[in-house]
Amino acid sequence: MRKTRSSLEHRPLGLRARTACLVEIRGPNLGRTHTLDSRQATIGRALSNAVVIDLDSVSRRHCSLRPQRSGFCLCDEGSTNGTYLNERRLTVERVLRSGDMVRVGSAVLKFLSDDATSGLEAQYHDTLYRLTITDGLTQVFNRRYLIDFIEREMARCSRHRRPLSVVLLDIDHFKAVNDTYGHLAGDFVLRELAALLRLRLRREECVARYGGEEFCVVLPEAGRDAALRRVEELRKICADHAFDFDCTRIAVTFSGGVAEARQELNALELLKRADERLYQAKRAGRNRIS
Numbered sequence: 503m504r505k506t507r508s509s510l511e512h513r514p515l516g517l518r519a520r521t522a523c524l525v526e527i528r529g530p531n532l533g534r535t536h537t538l539d540s541r542q543a544t545i546g547r548a549l550s551n552a553v554v555i556d557l558d559s560v561s562r563r564h565c566s567l568r569p570q571r572s573g574f575c576l577c578d579e580g581s582t583n584g585t586y587l588n589e590r591r592l593t594v595e596r597v598l599r600s601g602d603m604v605r606v607g608s609a610v611l612k613f614l615s616d617d618a619t620s621g622l623e624a625q626y627h628d629t630l631y632r633l634t635i636t637d638g639l640t641q642v643f644n645r646r647y648l649i650d651f652i653e654r655e656m657a658r659c660s661r662h663r664r665p666l667s668v669v670l671l672d673i674d675h676f677k678a679v680n681d682t683y684g685h686l687a688g689d690f691v692l693r694e695l696a697a698l699l700r701l702r703l704r705r706e707e708c709v710a711r712y713g714g715e716e717f718c719v720v721l722p723e724a725g726r727d728a729a730l731r732r733v734e735e736l737r738k739i740c741a742d743h744a745f746d747f748d749c750t751r752i753a754v755t756f757s758g759g760v761a762e763a764r765q766e767l768n769a770l771e772l773l774k775r776a777d778e779r780l781y782q783a784k785r786a787g788r789n790r791i792s
Contacts, residue, residue, distance in 0.1 A: 529609030559607030
């Protein structure tokens with residue numbers, strides 16, 4: 503079964519053509535839009551679902567949406583707390599209409615079909631959701647989105663027995679940039695580096711601002727050696743790039759730490775390992791990858 507994707511993952515602003523979507527209007531990812539394609543999609547707490555809702559009141563596999571000629575049909579999958587359509591408990595499979603409310607546990611999803619009014623409403627929720635997962639200064643993903651992304655990718659790579667690497671990057675001597683050229687120059691450097699990283703990553707990869715002058719790059723299906731090669735290329739691109747602010751060229755480099763996912767680690771533990779290797783690189787002289 504192919505997973506549906508959140509409408510904001512790894513693509514520029516603007517909605518793709520869709521047949522239908524679900525918008526989370528109550529729940530942990532308020533405003534998140536999930537596009538639906540021609541395949542069955544499941545909703546539940548487990549990371550293997552197309553639509554993941556991480557709430558105790560939601561069953562691991564709670565309900566499913568099945569595309570048919572008449573539209574998308576909603577079916578409960580034996581959930582503990584039941585699936586509700588427009589506040590009525592679902593007992594048999596039902597065809598959804600645009601505007602229908604689907605409640606799973608304490609979360610509510612709004613079903614929208616592909617028409618002009620629904621498209622505008624989906625775009626509105628899409629924009630709100632982007633505001634909650636994007637760093638305002640650099641326009642890459644924020645830490646909240648990053649943790650969710652790593653957890654999903656760790657589950658997927660573990661399930662398919664594929665590698666996953668996480669890289670933490672820290673701009674060298676960033677305080678000196680602010681002290682010498684001013685905070686506006688520091689903001690410029692952060693935005694410019696974020697743009698460099700984003701342009702050189704693949705669609706399935708992720709870059710996020712981790713905090714301050716730190717960025718995190720997630721490389722699904724890349725082992726340690728492959729991740730080291732990729733990040734070394736990025737390091738050289740950064741070192742050679744002309745960071746020109748207000749007619750002044752600012753020399754910018756970064757240090758990085760690479761950690762490969764292991765079965766026994768969770769997302770925060772994996773990030774901690776990458777952070778330890780980052781500081782090894784900084785202690786070794788900076789402008790290098792550990």
